[in-house]
Amino acid sequence: KQEVTQIPAALSVPEGENLVLNCSFTDSAIYNLQWFRQDPGKGLTSLLLIQSSQREQTSGRLNASLDKSSGRSTLYIAASQPGDSATYLCALGSYNQGGKLIFGQGTELSVKP
Amino acid sequence: DGGITQSPKYLFRKEGQNVTLSCEQNLNHDAMYWYRQDPGQGLRLIYYSQIVNDFQKGDIAEGYSVSREKKESFPLTVTSAQKNPTAFYLCASSTRGRGTNEKLFFGSGTQLSVL
Numbered sequence: 001k002q003e004v005t006q007i008p009a010a011l012s013v014p015e016g017e018n019l020v021l022n023c024s025f026t027d028s029a030i031y032n033l034q035w036f037r038q039d040p041g042k043g044l045t046s047l048l049l050i051q052s053s054q055r056e057q058t059s060g061r062l063n064a065s066l067d068k069s070s071g072r073s074t075l076y077i078a079a080s081q082p083g084d085s086a087t088y089l090c091a092l093g094s095y096n097q098g099g100k101l102i103f104g105q106g107t108e109l110s111v112k113p
Numbered sequence: 114d115g116g117i118t119q120s121p122k123y124l125f126r127k128e129g130q131n132v133t134l135s136c137e138q139n140l141n142h143d144a145m146y147w148y149r150q151d152p153g154q155g156l157r158l159i160y161y162s163q164i165v166n167d168f169q170k171g172d173i174a175e176g177y178s179v180s181r182e183k184k185e186s187f188p189l190t191v192t193s194a195q196k197n198p199t200a201f202y203l204c205a206s207s208t209r210g211r212g213t214n215e216k217l218f219f220g221s222g223t224q225l226s227v228l
Contacts, residue, residue, distance in 0.1 A: 004155065034217065043117075043203055043219035044156075089155065091217075100171070101217065103148075103155035 002027040002094040006104035013080055014112050021075040021107045023090035028068040031093035035064050035075050038087045038106070047088075048075070080111045116140065119204050119220035125228050126191065126198060134189045134223045136204035142218070143209050145187035149173060150201040150222075159202075162187055163209070191225060199226050 003026045013019050023033070032051050036044040048057045048064040050073070056065040063076040073090055089106040117138045126132045138145065144163045148156040158171030162181040176195025181187055191198045202223045207215040 009153070036217075036219075041201075041222070041224070043119075043221045044205075044217075046216045046218070049216055091156075100158055100161070101156075103157075105153060105155045 002030075002092060002102045004090060004092055004102050004104040006088075006090060006107050008107060009105065010108040010110070012110040012112060015080060015082060017080050017111075018076070018078050019080055019109075021077070021088050021109070023073040023075070023104055025071045025073075025092055025102075027094060028071060029095040030068065031095065033064075033066050033073050033093075034091045034101070035062075035073075036089045036091065038089060040087075044089065077109075080109075082111050082113050085109055085111050117204055117206055117218055117220035119202075119223050121223060122221070124223055124225045126225060127228050129193045131190055131192050132225070134191070134202055134204075134225070136187045136189065136220060137185055138187075138204075138206045138218075138220075139185060140206055140218060141184070142206035143184070144207045144215075145181070146205040146207075146217070147171075147177075147179065147187070147189045148203045148205065150203060156203065159189065201225075 005024045034049045035047045038044045050057050050066040061078040066073045087106040087108045091101040091103045120135045146161040147159040150156050157173050159177050160179040162168035168181050178190045204220040205217045207217050
């Protein structure tokens with residue numbers, strides 16, 4: 001069964017710092033991997049989607065990578081800002097789960113001014 | 114504006130009561146989903162529907178029911194059989210829901226609590 005783990009559960013950094021959020025998974029038979037942002041009490045917003053044939057995707061200050069062989073994805077945030085404070089979740093579309101998305105528990109990021 | 118609308122934002126359930134959460138989308142998406150989110154946990158799939166008049170159980174369907182009579186609407190009923198209903202409920206949609214390279218779009222959620 002596919003398992004998705006995000007470590008750490010919480011992270012606090014000063015404004016301007018570059019940071020990396022981690023997502024690991026146990027089954028490499030995946031369709032894709034998505035990174036989402038969730039603000040408190042709100043729904044999720046899709047940030048980046050990496051197809052299984054791709055190694056990375058970029059959007060503005062965000063860069064997501066995918067390494068299926070090691071079962072890892074990272075979300076890199078450059079020059080962090082207080083507005084980046086939110087919970088970040090990764091989710092995998094897994095062949096062995098009928099294509100359904102399997103979510104990690106999320107990393108709660110706090111960027112201090 | 115195109116998007117997904119969930120209502121109400123907050124809902125309270127009494128013992129033995131069924132309650133229904135509304136989800137409407139105007140994105141013309143075929144697939145719709147219901148997820149449950151508990152504090153400190155990832156999202157868990159309750160039910161999903163890839164086409165009108167058809168839906169499938171997710172990982173935690175017990176105590177819940179859904180209908181998909183219209184493409185735009187996918188209401189979720191939390192029945193009295195669900196003994197631990199307090200959670201944040203999220204509705205989502207995608208273009209086809211075939212497990213391919215589609216982004217998922219989410220509503221703003223409904224917080225359900227037990228009185």
